[in-house]
Amino acid sequence: MGTARIAVVTSEAGMRWDTDLRLIVEALRDGGMTAEAVAWDTEALAWGRFDSVVIRSTWDYAERLGEFLDWVDATTRLTRLWNPASVVRWNSDKRYLLDLAERGVGVVPTRFMEPGAKCAEEDFRGAGGVVVKPAVSAGALDTARYEPARYLDAEKHACGLLDQGRVVMVQPYLRLVEEGERALVFLSGAFSHAIRKGPVLTEPGVIDNDRGPHPDVTPYAPTVEELGTAQAALAAVPSPEPPLFARVDLAMDDNRTPVVMELELIEPNLFLGAHPRGLERFVAAVKTETQKAVP
Known part of the structure; x- marks a missing residue:
């Protein structure tokens, strides 16, 4: 069996701020694999040279969803992508x-509003307040909660997202x-x-x-x-x-x-640092799945 080659996929921001990235790459190498951190939008990269491509900190995917999903589909035709393309696509929209x-x-009770829908005050009159956010987002992007008396502000927030062509989700504030x-x-x-x-x-x-x-x-x-x-x-x-x-x-x-x-x-x-074996378990999972693909 050859040495497994792993791409740990990140983004420009992830390269700077993902504190787990270096630890993961080093642990994979210590586990006998060849590993490197690579931004998903690196131009002209031959993804097929990797036995597994593991998504970790692609923190800009929600703002570039079309490009990202195109990359996901293209990469999965060349190698094993984790998580798989169908799962990534399904999970990219909170519907x-x-x-x-x-x-x-x-689940948290959720009502989705499609672009073109008309906002109505009663949609935002939650007894305990509501949370408004886009269905495609990460890290609480463009998200806010509103107290019951501020339902008009919640409506304005939702209408603004709808006007941008985005699907909106409205949830009760727990x-x-x-x-x-x-x-x-x-x-x-x-x-x-x-x-x-x-x-x-x-x-x-x-x-x-x-x-x-x-x-x-x-x-x-x-x-x-x-x-x-x-x-x-x-x-x-x-x-x-x-x-x-x-x-x-x-x-x-x-x-x-x-x-x-x-x-x-x-x-x-x-x-991964919250448990003494978190990193070890992650590396073991990557190694096990990758070995299935390495001749």
Whole structure:
């Protein structure tokens, strides 16, 4: 068996700010593989020379979705892409929440508004306030929450996104998120570790695209019910095999029942430093999947 060649895929911003990137590349090399970090939009790169291409910090994909999905499709014709192209495409639009709900997975109740839809005040009159965001986004981009009395501001936000030709999602604001979001990490379908982090939308009515997406991260031991919800979400992914990596973000609804906020399958922060074996498990998962393709 030859030496496995791995591309760990990032972006210009990821090259500068992804603190896990160097650790992942070094750990893959220590594991006997040839690995390098490469930006997804590197011109004239022969992706077929890699045995596996593992997406990690393509942080600009939501702003360049058409280009990114073209790259995904082209790359998957040349080599093994993780996660697979069909999963990436499905997960790139948060309307996947509808698929999860149809499969019986508990999710944050979400209403989607297509471009051309007319905004109406009553759509934004949530008893506890609402969250407005585009269906294609990452890192809380162009996202804000609104108190009940500010429903007109929520309507204005949504209408502005619709006018840009973007699909909008409106969700109730779950107050218990202020106790912390849960993020559960799975590698090759197996639970690895979890963290708890502070709320992101701390100021109502504020769209802050420079906010930190993961404040106050601490290790977390999920409950049986939280694990069950996360596993149900993964089971609903339209793929014959489990994703190489996945992060399931959960919050508590008003009944303290865990519900899926997001299912991250493209470039999630996996918080590999939050567990002493997080990085080791990630490398083992990559190695196992890559060996299936190396002659």
